[in-house]
Amino acid sequence: MLVYSPEEEENFFDQIEQVYLLAESEDVEAAEELLLEIESSIPDPKENCSVGDIMLDNIYSFYDQIAEPEKALPYFLTETQYLKEKIQNGETVKGIVHFLTTGNIYYTLQDLDKAREYFKIAYQLGKKKIFADYHPDFLFMALAAEEDFADFKRNYIPSDDDEEGDELTDEQQDLMDTYCEKGNHEMDEERYNAAADWFQKAYAVLPEPKEDWEATGYITASLGDAYFSAGKFKEAKEQLEIAHAFYGDENSNPFVLLRLGETYFELGDQDKALGYLLSAYKMEGQQLFEDDNKYLKFLKKHHQL
Numbered sequence: 001m002l003v004y005s006p007e008e009e010e011n012f013f014d015q016i017e018q019v020y021l022l023a024e025s026e027d028v029e030a031a032e033e034l035l036l037e038i039e040s041s042i043p044d045p046k047e048n049c050s051v052g053d054i055m056l057d058n059i060y061s062f063y064d065q066i067a068e069p070e071k072a073l074p075y076f077l078t079e080t081q082y083l084k085e086k087i088q089n090g091e092t093v094k095g096i097v098h099f100l101t102t103g104n105i106y107y108t109l110q111d112l113d114k115a116r117e118y119f120k121i122a123y124q125l126g127k128k129k130i131f132a133d134y135h136p137d138f139l140f141m142a143l144a145a146e147e148d149f150a151d152f153k154r155n156y157i158p159s160d161d162d163e164e165g166d167e168l169t170d171e172q173q174d175l176m177d178t179y180c181e182k183g184n185h186e187m188d189e190e191r192y193n194a195a196a197d198w199f200q201k202a203y204a205v206l207p208e209p210k211e212d213w214e215a216t217g218y219i220t221a222s223l224g225d226a227y228f229s230a231g232k233f234k235e236a237k238e239q240l241e242i243a244h245a246f247y248g249d250e251n252s253n254p255f256v257l258l259r260l261g262e263t264y265f266e267l268g269d270q271d272k273a274l275g276y277l278l279s280a281y282k283m284e285g286q287q288l289f290e291d292d293n294k295y296l297k298f299l300k301k302h303h304q305l
Contacts, residue, residue: 002049045082061171076102096125116141176205192230199223217246233266254283
């Protein structure tokens with residue numbers, strides 16, 4: 001098992017982020033070149049590397065986003081062949097999801113027989129629970145009798161891609177969750193600049209327009225909190241304002257209001273500081289200020305609570 005050190009892992013994620021940034025800037029050729037360079041640095045089978053499954057997730061995610069999923073297929077077939085051999089030898093495999101993703105690629109390419117083959121393997125290994133976040137066709141194809149599957153193929157209509165972008169792909173979601181988890185860990189360790197870097201990476205995963213994604217509120221609030229804790233108040237204000245605009249006045253987030261008030265206090269804007277701090281106090285009361293009484297004393301000095 002090839003296990004990346006924390007430094008190697010961070011460099012790996014930095015490179016993956018650069019792939020997405022290049023793709024967002026419409027330099028797809030450079031993004032693909034970098035992606036494949038990263039892939040080639042990780043030996044096959046990917047299951048035997050601590051970042052191997054993440055690498056394959058990003059191979060699929062990238063080619064799916066540029067509507068060329070067939071380019072991801074060779075990388076998955078190499079891995080699934082290895083996993084099949086492990087299964088035949090009675091060995092346990094971790095990469096059950098690879099069979100689902102391989103089937104998903106074939107499904108996208110409208111090769112339903114091949115898709116069914118891989119969905120059936122995924123079901124044998126993971127049962128129904130592994131299909132929970134996937135298209136309902138996948139589980140049906142895994143379980144359908146031959147006659148029912150033949151009817152399914154005759155009546156099959158490819159899905160309309162107009163809905164693309166309504167949800168993050170599983171790969172994007174996993175990557176964003178990983179970055180946020182690392183950011184939260186750094187916050188717990190009081191390494192605030194490092195935490196901000198991870199939250200920035202998580203935010204970069206969200207496609208444009210970012211305000212359309214539910215995760216925007218949480219990530220920008222977390223990023224603002226990290227900047228505030230690091231004493232970078234201008235940067236904190238920018239992110240917290242994004243978070244506040246995302247939640248809106250009707251669904252205001254008391255923590256965001258608190259941090260905004262504290263940030264404006266540190267920047268010397270007492271009027272805005274009072275406005276946000278008072279709003280936070282009205283929503284959650286005095287317990288919201290328990291980490292630092294300085295701001296509560298300031299509020300009490302100017303308002304009768």
